[in-house]
Amino acid sequence: MKHLYLIILLSVCFTACKKDAKHGNESCAFLGGEIINPSNRFVVITQDNNVIDTVNLDQENRFLFKINPVNSGLYTFSHGGEIQMIFLEPNDSIIFRLNNLDFDESLVFTGRGAKENNYLMKMFLQNEEINPVILRYSQASPKVFKHKVDSIKAVFQEDLDDFTAKYKTSERFNHIAQANIDYNFYAQKELYPFTYYGNNELKNLQSLPKDFYNYRANIDYNDEDLKDYFPYFTFLKYHFNNIALQKHFSHSNDSIFNNKSLDYNLDKIQLIDSLVSNDSIKNSLLNFAALRYINSSNRIEDYTPYLESYLEKSTSVKYNNQIESLIKSIKKLSPGNKLPNTLVLNNKNEELYLSDFIKRPTAIYFWSFSFKKHFLDSHQKAHELMKKYPEVDFIAMNIDKGENEWINYLNQYQYPLKNEYHFKNPELSRQMLALNSINRVMLLNKDLTIVNSNTNMFSKDFEEQLLGMINQ
Structure with a gap:
């Protein structure tokens, strides 16, 4: 009966979108599903960090939502603190079924557009499996590590090439799937010096093979399609941590790396400002860097010069207010003061x-x-x-x-x-x-x-x- 319900639902959705297109209306897409063991009675659908709608579950823990018009690209649905991205294109009618107690592993898509999303989900789970393996490789020499990572990446690439050739996928999907592979493996190389050398030896960065970071020539710091994509943003965070370290050592007499130092964190936001021109990506990276620094540093006296530099670079009123408010609150939470009686x-x-x-x-x-x-x-x-x-x-x-x-x-x-x-x-x-x-x-x-x-x-x-x- 459940399968019959899904088949009927998919047919209705697909027909509705085709009618919209036939009458000259902007193309739509449908997203629906069933949640087993829900933790609340709704799901939230967003794009570009903007909430499109909050959709209630029915008595059978199902929902259906029409996105009209649909902008081809990545959307996010969340439920009970769990978050997953979905790729939608015009006329897609995607239904999923998941168990909230085993969110990612139980998620399966059906309908028009399902094959792309099941593939992206497979990549996500494969990355989770391979990350601990690559972490173990991080104890090997730079040459051995690079060879291991490049070999694994080649297997992922071959699988993607076979998939896109078989299903004739769209350029937008190909771009996102390729970015998933590239930026996940680029991120592993950005992390490598921190796991291999350790804080006491990070000045040995210059001993890395000359071609270790050759991929950096292919980085797009301003990719609008990927601005909210987890693999891309995660890579950029690791990347700026790394190149800020290189810049810091170029003008500092420090012999030991301290990621809480004011100078290092000023170098980081200066690099973000100089290399990223997309306001959304730049402001998000600056905000993340500021939150990480402020929440990890207990040197309250350093907050003022850091804030001044941050405000010169960030154009987001929302983020600027957040950072200023955070610093004011932290100053009131110094040892010896009373905690607000919340x-x-x-x-x-x-x-x-x-x-x-x-x-x-x-x-x-x-x-x-x-x-x-x-x-x-x-x-x-x-x-x-x-x-x-x-x-x-x-x-x-x-x-x-x-x-x-x-x-x-x-x-x-x-x-x-x-x-x-x-x-x-x-x-x-x-x-x-x-x-x-x-x-x-x-x-x-x-x-x-x-x-x-x-x-x-x-x-x-x-x-x-x-x-x-x-x-x-």
Whole structure:
């Protein structure tokens, strides 16, 4: 019966789009599906970081949405913190079925346009499988590493060439699929020096083979079609980390690489500004670089010169306001100050202030639907630390919008709800607490006095910080 439903649905969608085209209307596309074990009652469809619509699930956990007109390219659908990109072209009628508990691995497309999306999904999963293998190769010499990576890339390339020849795919799809291969493997080479040399030896960059970065001649820093594509943007982040390091060592006397240093981070945003002209791509890269620097550095005195340089380069009012607001909030969260007494909800939907339940040395960590791995890892780590440090309360704080979904999400993984809370006003609380990194952990005394507002439970010295707080 389910298969019959999908066949009928696809036929209706395809006929509707053909009628639109026949009557001279702009071409449309349909996107629909069924979600098993949904975590909420809607999906969100976006393009170019703009929300097209929020579509409700019916009683059978299905939805159908008409995109009219459809711009050929990449779209995003998200549900319960999970995100996946879809390639759509005019007259496509794509239906998918997925299990929310196994989001990526269970996702299968049917209908017109399905073969392209199933192929991109296959590439995504293959990249996830091959990345740990390439990481192991990163311990090999530059020459051996380059040979291994180029050999794997050639296999991916042959597979894509066979697919595009068999199905006569569009130029837009070919461009995106090719970028997936190129930028994923380029990114591995950008990361290589950091894993092979280590921070103490990064000055040995000049010992890399002369042809190691030959692919850089093919980089398009301003590819409009790829501006929101994860492999492309990820590559650019790694790339600017790398070339900023090379520039930094060219004029610095530093013998050890410090990615938190002001000079290195100023070099990075200067390079972004000089090489990227597309405002959307440039502003996104600048914003990411600024957030990473500000959230990792505890040298508040360096924020002012960094902000001045950033504002000279960024043209996004939204991002500029975000960075300025973040710096103002962080300055208020210095050790010795009191943490803002934020209003939260407990698992019974009761409103409480932090001071109502923080009565001992406390570590507050944060989680979101959008970062499933961090959600699982942080809860596991907190569980381990609770046993080692019973003098400390470990409080988990959900930062997402919506008052009930967070409890449903915890119940899906059968986590105990004790010491789990949710911001009453997530947007305001995130701003007040400068929460622009999900990895942030805050250490507090029993009276909400800040011990450290910007630490990480996975850092090497985190347990030393806990002991220091306990012994105060």
